[in-house]
Amino acid sequence: MIIYTVKKGDTIMRIARKYNASPAKLLEINNLSENDRLPVGAALVIPTENGAHVVRRGDSLYSIAMHHGTTVDELLKLNPTIKPPYTIYPGQYIVIPGDAKLGSIDVNGYCYPSISDETLNKTLPYLTYLSVFSYNIRPDGSFTEISNDDRIIGAARAQNVAPLMVITNLNSDDSFDSQLALRFLRNDVAQQKFIDMIPAYLKRKGYMGVNLDFEYVYDQNMDDYSLFMKNLGERLSAEGLLLTTALAPKTSDNQQGVLYEGHDYRALGQVCDWIMLMTYDWGYVAGPPMAVSPYNEVDRVLRYAVKVIPPEKLLLGMPNYAYDWTLPYQPGTRAKYYNLNAVLKLAADTGAEIEFNDSAKAPFFTYRDASGKDHIVWFDDARSYRERMRLVNEYGLGGVGFWTINSFFAPGWYVLSSLYDINKVF
Numbered sequence: 001m002i003i004y005t006v007k008k009g010d011t012i013m014r015i016a017r018k019y020n021a022s023p024a025k026l027l028e029i030n031n032l033s034e035n036d037r038l039p040v041g042a043a044l045v046i047p048t049e050n051g052a053h054v055v056r057r058g059d060s061l062y063s064i065a066m067h068h069g070t071t072v073d074e075l076l077k078l079n080p081t082i083k084p085p086y087t088i089y090p091g092q093y094i095v096i097p098g099d100a101k102l103g104s105i106d107v108n109g110y111c112y113p114s115i116s117d118e119t120l121n122k123t124l125p126y127l128t129y130l131s132v133f134s135y136n137i138r139p140d141g142s143f144t145e146i147s148n149d150d151r152i153i154g155a156a157r158a159q160n161v162a163p164l165m166v167i168t169n170l171n172s173d174d175s176f177d178s179q180l181a182l183r184f185l186r187n188d189v190a191q192q193k194f195i196d197m198i199p200a201y202l203k204r205k206g207y208m209g210v211n212l213d214f215e216y217v218y219d220q221n222m223d224d225y226s227l228f229m230k231n232l233g234e235r236l237s238a239e240g241l242l243l244t245t246a247l248a249p250k251t252s253d254n255q256q257g258v259l260y261e262g263h264d265y266r267a268l269g270q271v272c273d274w275i276m277l278m279t280y281d282w283g284y285v286a287g288p289p290m291a292v293s294p295y296n297e298v299d300r301v302l303r304y305a306v307k308v309i310p311p312e313k314l315l316l317g318m319p320n321y322a323y324d325w326t327l328p329y330q331p332g333t334r335a336k337y338y339n340l341n342a343v344l345k346l347a348a349d350t351g352a353e354i355e356f357n358d359s360a361k362a363p364f365f366t367y368r369d370a371s372g373k374d375h376i377v378w379f380d381d382a383r384s385y386r387e388r389m390r391l392v393n394e395y396g397l398g399g400v401g402f403w404t405i406n407s408f409f410a411p412g413w414y415v416l417s418s419l420y421d422i423n424k425v426f
Contacts, residue, residue, distance in 0.1 A: 001418045002052040002093075003382045005356075006042040019046050031341050031410040039347035041354030043363065043381040045411045050078060055092040056358075068096045104421040105392055105399035108211075108244075108276055108315055110166065113148050115406045120152065123405045124159040126413050128423045129244075131211045133404070134166040139183040141190035141197075143167060153206045162208040162425040164244060169214045176215040178258060185217075185224035195232050199239040208425065209242025209273070217262025226267035233271040246276045246401075249301040249317075253308075269309030276401035277305060279388075280319035285335050289325040289376045293318070294360035295387055302395050315401040316392055320409055322379030327366075339407035343379045352377075361387040382411040389419055399423070 004015060012032070016023040027033065029045050038044075053064050061072045061082075076082060078095040088094065106128040111120070113132065124130070132152055136144040156163040169184070171177040184190055198210065210232075217225050233243040245268060248259045255261070269275060279298045283290040298316070305314055322343045323335035338346065347354055350367035357364060362384045366376045392400060400416070416422075 001415070002046040002048050002050075003054075003386065003415075004044045004046050005054075006038045006040055006044060006354075008040050010038055010040075012038070015044065015046070019048060021046055021048070029410055029414050031408075032344075036345065037348040039344060039352060039354055039365070041356070041363070041365070042344055042347070043354075043383045043411075045382045045414050047414075051096045053094045053096050055088050055090050055094060057090050059088065059090075061086055061088065061094075064094055064096070070097050101421055102390070102393040102419050104423050105397075106274065106315060106423050107399050107416070108164075108274075108401035109405035110401070110403050111152065111405050113146050113152065115152065117151075117155070119406065119408045120155055121159075122408050123413070124156060124161050126416060126422055127156075127159075127161045127405075128399070128425060129162045129164050130156040130405075131164045131166045131244075131401075134168045134170060134213065136168050136170045137180070137184055137194070137214075139180065139187065139190060141184070141187070141193035143194070149205070157206060160424040160426055162242070163206065164209050164211045164242065165202060165205070165207040166211045166213055169217075178216045178218050181214050181217050181225075181262075182221055185221045185228060191228050191231070195235050198232075199235065199241060202241055203239075207241075209236060209244060211276075212243070212245045214245075214262070215248065216258050218258065219261035222262045222264050225262055226264045226271075229268055230271045233273075242273045243271065244274050244276070245272050246278055246317075249277055249279045249298075251300045251304045265305060266308040269313060272313065274313050274315055274398055275309060276315040277301060277317050278403070279317040280403065283323055283335075283378050285323060285337065287335075288329050288331075289323075289327070289335070289378065291357065291360035291362035291364070291378045292321070292323060293380065293384075293388065294357075294362060295384070296359050296361075298388055299391065302391060302397075306395050306397075311396040312398045314395075314397045315399045316388065316397055318385065318388065318400050318402050318412075319380060320402050320404060320407065320412070322377060324375055324377045327374040327376055338377070338379070340379060340381075340409040340412070341407060343377060346377065356383065380412070382415050385412045385415045386419070389416060392420070 065072050108129040109127050110131045110133050132149050153163045169181040236243045247263045250260050280293040283292045322338040325335045347365050352365040352367040354365045363381050364378045
């Protein structure tokens, strides 16, 4: 696999001829149509027998060989134009040995019940788990239900994907509610009611476990939450069911902020079968412009997380969306949401050139709308996905998890399946 950066004047036909690739295959893998224009700077996935490395400042043939698990001699065989004194330069493409898989991993995908059959069935081959969002806890231990999840559960099981029931502390306004969590976690009777009823409910519905997504838990409820999860995990394990959770992206034990303070990484790591780190939303809808999932910040989270949670239990959170901010940014304003398939069209329609930030390892572009307002869009593409997905191998993580899979971003799935084999539970 090669990830190619579009240059001025490029077309799908020209790129296909350059790499002896099928134009139709390029369109399919990159979720494009024949009439789509290619923005300068866009990243396109090209299936090839061998891969490629784009040289960065500071690279050497030795460092490139080490990074890709090969040797300098092998690189020289595949790149006969590199002659003594073997000088390479930033931006140069170095052919590397074909896409050897880095291993096998678990892949979780969150979905809303509104997911289309087409998107669901295209995505399921890439998943180990499908987490259906969401059932919502009540203070008395009961929960709201999803009436139309049988279709999703059946489709998942038919493709050997384990469906999981997501349980949150969302309130009637669809907001994560700290007070709701407090009332439930300080009520022993309610917790026991929930623990007693949930195994039979999961089995009746066809779920293979639960995914607890309690967010904005108060610091005063941290131990309550950990104990509840321990008790729930013991009961589910005895019934052959899974306990999983999603956690805010902490970088230390005592990180400040209500988003983080109620999650005890060490305690939850001991009782859960796996944990998805929500390593996204640094750039978020109500905040200032920045990369949604910057590599440097994600790396900081992982450096902490693997010290307190067994790495093989960790799934790296991957966002499947983009944000468009109006500039200059004004506090209190909100960014516009885009799915990743719409971003290239926006860039093409506005004549924007896509740039790539080296520290965040993420693409972005700026444009001016019809009313004369400036915008900046941060998103993910095949390059940024590949960079972060490689962290799974570097840290020995269990896999990745996507929020959400309700739109099918073909290049991302192609990159994932080129790097890793995907585990199936049954």
